[in-house]
Amino acid sequence: MNRRLIAVALVLVAAALGLLAVDLWTADDYDRTTVEIEDAETGERLATVDVRIADTFDKRYTGLSETESLDPNEGMLFTYAEPGTHTYVMRNISFAIDIVFIDADGTITTAYSAEPEQEPYTGYDGHGQYVLEVRYGYLEDHGIEVGDRVVIDDSL
Numbered sequence: 001m002n003r004r005l006i007a008v009a010l011v012l013v014a015a016a017l018g019l020l021a022v023d024l025w026t027a028d029d030y031d032r033t034t035v036e037i038e039d040a041e042t043g044e045r046l047a048t049v050d051v052r053i054a055d056t057f058d059k060r061y062t063g064l065s066e067t068e069s070l071d072p073n074e075g076m077l078f079t080y081a082e083p084g085t086h087t088y089v090m091r092n093i094s095f096a097i098d099i100v101f102i103d104a105d106g107t108i109t110t111a112y113s114a115e116p117e118q119e120p121y122t123g124y125d126g127h128g129q130y131v132l133e134v135r136y137g138y139l140e141d142h143g144i145e146v147g148d149r150v151v152i153d154d155s156l
Contacts, residue, residue, distance in 0.1 A: 030059065035077060035132070036151040037144055040107075047142040049134060051077040053156065064133055065092035075134035079156050083129040089121035090114050096136030101126030106149045111139055130156075 030052035037047045050073055054060045060078050064070070080086070083104045090097075093116055101110040110126035113136055130152060138144070 030054065033077070033153050033156070037142070038149045038151060040147045040149055046144050046148065047073070047138070049073055049075045049132070051075045051132070054078045055156070063093070064097065069095055070097070070135045072135065075132055077152070078131040078133070080129050083127065085125065085127050086131060087123040087125050088131060089123055090117050091121060097133045098136055098139045099124050100132040100134070100139070100150070101128040102130040102132060102150045102152070103127070104129040106152055108144070108146050108148050108150060111146055113137070113139070
């Protein structure tokens with residue numbers, strides 16, 4: 001092989017490794033917090049979830065697509081500046097999740113259980129200022145229902 005071809009190959013490999021390092025660095029570049037879920041009628045704590053916060057367009061777009069799985073009390077909390085109607089899809093996610101839409105006051109407005117799928121994706125619509133994604137079956141396992149309350153840090 002000639003030296004120029006080897007040099008070009010080495011530059012391409014270095015560039016690819018550099019991009020991989022950037023992806024690894026930013027893939028978990030999320031703030032974290034804990035949210036509690038309470039029964040609407042009794043105020044009893046039903047669950048506590050450690051969440052990564054998706055608070056920018058890029059983080060919300062990526063969502064859990066770069067995540068291999070979730071631990072039992074782990075999730076992602078998508079935040080918006082104002083309440084609105086949002087549609088979520090299971091783009092590039094290899095495991096099932098529960099999708100929970102939450103209003104500005106913390107009330108769960110809509111919830112879905114979603115399985116991984118290929119295009120065309122099913123759209124899961126809901127209204128809220130927050131969306132919580134947790135492991136599939138989490139809501140059922142903890143007795144969480146529409147109307148229950150998610151306690152979210154006021155600074156979000």
